Amino acid sequence: MFIETKKRSLIKGISWRFLATTTTIIIVYVFFGRLDLAIAAGILESVAKIFLYFFHERIWQKIKFGKQRIEPFNLWFTGLPSSGKSTLADAVFEELNKNDIPLERIDSKDIRDVIPDVGFERADRHRHLTRVGHLIKTLQNNSVSSIASFVSPYSESRQVIKKMTNNYVEIYVKASLDTCKKRDIKGVYKKAESGELKNFTGISDVYEEPKSPHIVIDSDAESIAEATVKIVQFIKKNYLP
Amino acid sequence: MFIETKKRSLIKGISWRFLATTTTIIIVYVFFGRLDLAIAAGILESVAKIFLYFFHERIWQKIKFGKQRIEPFNLWFTGLPSSGKSTLADAVFEELNKNDIPLERIDSKDIRDVIPDVGFERADRHRHLTRVGHLIKTLQNNSVSSIASFVSPYSESRQVIKKMTNNYVEIYVKASLDTCKKRDIKGVYKKAESGELKNFTGISDVYEEPKSPHIVIDSDAESIAEATVKIVQFIKKNYLP
Numbered sequence: 001m002f003i004e005t006k007k008r009s010l011i012k013g014i015s016w017r018f019l020a021t022t023t024t025i026i027i028v029y030v031f032f033g034r035l036d037l038a039i040a041a042g043i044l045e046s047v048a049k050i051f052l053y054f055f056h057e058r059i060w061q062k063i064k065f066g067k068q069r070i071e072p073f074n075l076w077f078t079g080l081p082s083s084g085k086s087t088l089a090d091a092v093f094e095e096l097n098k099n100d101i102p103l104e105r106i107d108s109k110d111i112r113d114v115i116p117d118v119g120f121e122r123a124d125r126h127r128h129l130t131r132v133g134h135l136i137k138t139l140q141n142n143s144v145s146s147i148a149s150f151v152s153p154y155s156e157s158r159q160v161i162k163k164m165t166n167n168y169v170e171i172y173v174k175a176s177l178d179t180c181k182k183r184d185i186k187g188v189y190k191k192a193e194s195g196e197l198k199n200f201t202g203i204s205d206v207y208e209e210p211k212s213p214h215i216v217i218d219s220d221a222e223s224i225a226e227a228t229v230k231i232v233q234f235i236k237k238n239y240l241p
Numbered sequence: 242m243f244i245e246t247k248k249r250s251l252i253k254g255i256s257w258r259f260l261a262t263t264t265t266i267i268i269v270y271v272f273f274g275r276l277d278l279a280i281a282a283g284i285l286e287s288v289a290k291i292f293l294y295f296f297h298e299r300i301w302q303k304i305k306f307g308k309q310r311i312e313p314f315n316l317w318f319t320g321l322p323s324s325g326k327s328t329l330a331d332a333v334f335e336e337l338n339k340n341d342i343p344l345e346r347i348d349s350k351d352i353r354d355v356i357p358d359v360g361f362e363r364a365d366r367h368r369h370l371t372r373v374g375h376l377i378k379t380l381q382n383n384s385v386s387s388i389a390s391f392v393s394p395y396s397e398s399r400q401v402i403k404k405m406t407n408n409y410v411e412i413y414v415k416a417s418l419d420t421c422k423k424r425d426i427k428g429v430y431k432k433a434e435s436g437e438l439k440n441f442t443g444i445s446d447v448y449e450e451p452k453s454p455h456i457v458i459d460s461d462a463e464s465i466a467e468a469t470v471k472i473v474q475f476i477k478k479n480y481l482p
Contacts, residue, residue, distance in 0.1 A: 003482055008307020016297055023289055024265055031282045032273050041272045048264055056257055066249020102383050114375045115368065127356065134355045135376055142343050142385045241244055 021046045070101065072140040073239045074165040075231070077149040078158060078210060079173035080202045081188060082180040084219045088173060089149040091228045092235075099240055102144040106132065108151065120199040122154065129157040133164035140166055145239070153207040167239060171231060172210045175219035177202055262287045311342065313381040314480045315406040316472070318390040319399060319451060320414035321443045322429060323421040325460045329414060330390040332469045333476075340481055343385040347373065349392065361440040363395065370398040374405035381407055386480070394448040408480060412472060413454035418443055420461050 025042035029035055075092065077085040086107055093105045111132060112118060118128045129152060136146050152158050162168040180202065181189045192200030199205045215234060217227045266283035270276055316333065318326040327348055334346045352373060353359060359369045370393060377387050393399050403409040421443065422430045433441030440446045456475060458468045 002308045002310050005307040005309050005482060011307070012301055015301075016294070019293055019297060020290060023293060024286060027282050027285050027289070028269055028272075031269075031278050032275075034273075037272050041268050044268050045265060048268070049261060052260060052264060053257070056260060060253055060256075066246040066252070067243045068246050069243050104379060104383060106379075111375070115372055131356055131372060134352070135379060138345060138347075138376060138380065139383065142345060142380065142383065144383045144385070241246055 017046055017050065020049070068241045070143050070241070071167055071239050072102075072143055072145040073167040073169055073235060074136050074140070074145070074161070075147045075169050075171065075235065076152070076158070076161060077147075077171045077173055078152045078213075079219070080175060080177065080180045080207055081151055081200070082183045082185075083173045083175040084183070084217075084224070085149040085151075085173045088171075088217065088219075088224055088227055088231075089147050091224050092231050093147045095228055095232045096147070096235060099236075101240065102142075104139055104144055104146045106135065106146050106148040108149060120205075125152075126154065126157050126160070130160055130164075133161045136161070136165050151201050151207075153201045153205065155208045155211070158210065169215075169234070169238075170210055170213040172213035172216045173219050174216055179220050258287055258291065261290070309482045311384050311482070312408055312480050313343075313384055313386040314408040314410055314476060315377050315381065315386070315402070316388045316410050316412065316476065317393070317399070317402060318388075318412045318414055319393045319454075320460070321416060321418065321421045321448055322392055322441070323424045323426075324414045324416040325424070325458075325465070326390040326392075326414045329412075329458065329460075329465055329468055329472075330388050332465050333472050334388045336469055336473045337388070337476060340477075342481065343383075345380055345385055345387045347376065347387050347389040349390060361446070366393075367395065367398050367401070371401055371405075374402045377402070377406045392442050392448070394442045394446065396449045396452070399451065410456075410475070410479075411451055411454040413451045413457045414460050415457055416460035 021042045024045050025038045028041050029038040032038065075089075077089045079085045086109070089105065089107070093103065097103055111128075118124055129150065132148065132150065136148065139146055152161070158170065162170075175183075184190070188197060188200070189203065191197040192203040195204075197204075201207050215231060217230070219227075222230075262283045265286050266279045269279040269282050273279065316330075318330045320326045327350070330346065330348070334344065338344055352369075359365055370391065373389065373391065377389065380387055393402070399411065403411075416424075425431070429438060429441070430444065432438040433444040436445075438445075442448050456472060458471070460468075463471075
């Protein structure tokens with residue numbers, strides 16, 4: 001984020017006034033052919049407009065029309081491991097980032113990289129998500145929206161996130177277990193089936209399907225591009241100015 | 242945070258152009274006494290300046306002069322329980338908030354309220370602070386500075402925070418154990434001495450004094466107001482535009 005220093009604003013203001021007044025002088029000279037009067041009119045215009053501009057700004061400060069509060073949203077992707085949540089969330093992030101709004105991408109993997117010793121049992125997952133909820137809430141306090149992708153298998157945890165944050169938008173990335181297994185690049189499903197990974201959602205732990213998600217993406221049938229358009233349009237319609 | 246809608250910008254622009262051109266017409270009329278020519282000059286001026294303003298803006302877009310990047314800082318208060326960290330951090334927050342920079346206040350108590358089941362053993366504290374470091378870093382990614390107050394008794398944890406975040410400023414709030422005990426409104430020192438609270442910094446756990454804090458506040462001798470001025474001046478000098 002950049003800010004404009006006072007010096008820059010001042011010099012930019014002077015540069016505009018110089019350009020604007022020179023234009024007036026030229027126009028008046030072309031119309032009336034008197035350079036002395038044209039310059040005098042230009043000087044008077046300069047002084048008058050510096051004050052006028054000031055008052056114009058002050059009056060507009062008081063006019064509420066067209067001022068829109070940014071409503072930071074919390075776009076939450078849930079679904080089985082390897083269902084395509086992260087890939088889709090990345091695509092949506094890239095697209096929404098073009099809109100020049102403060103936006104943060106939060107992925108399960110990144111958070112678990114920073115704080116590795118979080119377990120996968122019900123209580124661990126729940127605590128972990130409460131922390132993520134707090135992170136998103138703190139970002140929202142500072143007008144930052146977020147795009148989060150977490151397996152988040154329990155209704156209870158998703159309810160907590162919903163309560164903690166504003167403008168919670170739930171995207172259920174639906175894929176059959178077979179599709180997920182086929183997409184399983186990291187080989188986690190195999191490890192889960194062999195018992196090497198415990199409490200693995202879809203194999204040895206439950207995934208509680210969302211009851212009323214805002215958007216359902218059928219990851220078996222819809223392409224990333226199609227799904228991205230659908231989600232971006234929903235956000236644009238509801239949360240972007 | 243508010244943003245200006247396109248409609249507001251448009252109407253504000255038209256309102257200014259109307260005011261500015263009317264002024265030109267009046268000035269030209271006063272100088273030359275020809276209303277028809279004055280109006281013609283005004284119309285020409287209007288059209289010319291709409292385009293000139295556009296090009297003026299585009300040229301300034303390319304000029305880097307006076308554009309300053311916001312450097313989000315991480316103001317970190319450390320010290321014994323009841324040393325006065327939170328009170329001082331609150332005062333500094335209130336003062337710095339007047340400068341219209343994105344700023345978040347993070348207090349140990351607030352975080353532990355959200356996620357209560359964090360222990361006080363060395364490993365628990367360390368993990369907890371790593372999470373706080375991640376929160377601060379994510380805020381900084383979005384240009385938000387933070388003012389954090391945590392006992393943070395171990396050098397090691399403070400080093401981790403320092404490495405994770407940018408512009409780490411360490412404030413050591415120094416107070417004698419006696420002073421802290423006197424200020425102990427919540428009665429935690431008594432509980433620690435009776436053994437009800439375990440791993441209590443200053444009583445049953447070590448506080449490793451900061452070796453090179455940026456600022457040391459002698460909480461026994463300096464008032465909140467004095468200390469606030471000292472810290473705010475440091476931040477203004479080093480991190481505010």
